[in-house]
Amino acid sequence: MASAVVPPVGARIRQARQERGTSLRALAREIGVSASLVSQIETGKSQPSVSTLYAITTALGISVESLFDAREAVRDTAVPHALAAFAGEPGRRIGPLVGSAGRETLELDSGVVWERLGRVPGAEADFLLVTYRPGGSSSGSGGLMRHAGTEYGYLTSGELVLTLGFEEYTLRAGDSVCFESTTPHRYRNDGEVPAVGVWFVSGDVQ
Numbered sequence: 001m002a003s004a005v006v007p008p009v010g011a012r013i014r015q016a017r018q019e020r021g022t023s024l025r026a027l028a029r030e031i032g033v034s035a036s037l038v039s040q041i042e043t044g045k046s047q048p049s050v051s052t053l054y055a056i057t058t059a060l061g062i063s064v065e066s067l068f069d070a071r072e073a074v075r076d077t078a079v080p081h082a083l084a085a086f087a088g089e090p091g092r093r094i095g096p097l098v099g100s101a102g103r104e105t106l107e108l109d110s111g112v113v114w115e116r117l118g119r120v121p122g123a124e125a126d127f128l129l130v131t132y133r134p135g136g137s138s139s140g141s142g143g144l145m146r147h148a149g150t151e152y153g154y155l156t157s158g159e160l161v162l163t164l165g166f167e168e169y170t171l172r173a174g175d176s177v178c179f180e181s182t183t184p185h186r187y188r189n190d191g192e193v194p195a196v197g198v199w200f201v202s203g204d205v206q
Contacts, residue, residue, distance in 0.1 A: 009053075009067045009106060014042040016060045031055040049109040050138035051145035051186070058147055064201070065126050068104050068116050103129070111136025111189070117198070126201040132160055132189035144184035149203045151181045158195030161188050171195075 017027055024042075028035040033052060040046035041056075048056065057064050098118045106114040111133035118127055130153075132138075139145060144163060153176060160171040163186045164179060171177060179185070181201060189195045 008044065009048075010042040010044045012067050013056055013060070016062050017042075020060055022060070027056070027059060030059045047107055047109045049140045050112055051141075051143060053108065054145055054147040063124065063126075065119065065124075068106075068119075110138070110140040112138060124203050126199070128199045128201075130197055130199045132158075132187060132195040134189055134192050134194065136195075137186065137188040139186050142186070144186045146184050147181050149181040149201045150178070151185075152176070152178045152200040152202075153197055154199075155195060155197035157197075158189065158193050159191045160195040160197070161190055162186070163188075171197075 017024070022030075024038050025035045028038045031038075031052065032055070037046060037052075038056075041048050041052075053064065053067075057067070096118070098116075103115040103117065105116075108114065113131040113133070115129040115131075116127065117129055119125070126149075153171075155171045155173055155175050157173050159173075162169045162171055162177060164177075165183055165185070169177070
């Protein structure tokens with residue numbers, strides 16, 4: 001089986017920050033983390049947590065989906081350009097079929113792995129296979145996150161605890177969730193086996 005394709009997320013974050021004219025320290029202040037952490041993320045020496053990744057993309061006005069796209073500029077979401085990239089190189093096409101060995105994978109901090117299941121050029125959506133390893137959490141600090149979009153999730157195996165606002169829910173295999181992503185939330189795996197599911201976040205493009 002071929003190795004997973006790992007997109008250079010840090011380089012795209014740095015590109016978007018520079019295009020926005022934001023200094024590294026200013027971005028760090030805006031999202032409430034240290035400048036050294038942002039620097040390590042941009043250089044690929046450290047991986048962001050889910051909550052930090054969403055905070056960065058929200059602050060920079062870009063989508064999470066755009067971080068996966070190797071052949072497109074970070075801010076370029078024009079449909080004609082996306083369609084050209086989609087059709088131009090068969091080896092880089094994302095869809096209509098994505099084999100298990102060809103999925104792009106993001107190893108995030110706090111024991112979370114995202115695998116992109118596909119995309120439609122110009123669509124404002126994240127379509128992901130999400131794995132929370134034992135002890136994994138969407139926030140390393142334990143804080144709740146919020147971001148643009150509507151979130152749909154279906155857990156295929158394991159158990160996942162969702163904190164949504166002031167409520168807490170335990171998701172088991174076969175359970176599904178849906179909510180506005182602007183509602184403060186956090187996922188964590190308190191179990192001893194990975195929690196795996198399919199997640200779809202629509203309307204994520206800022």
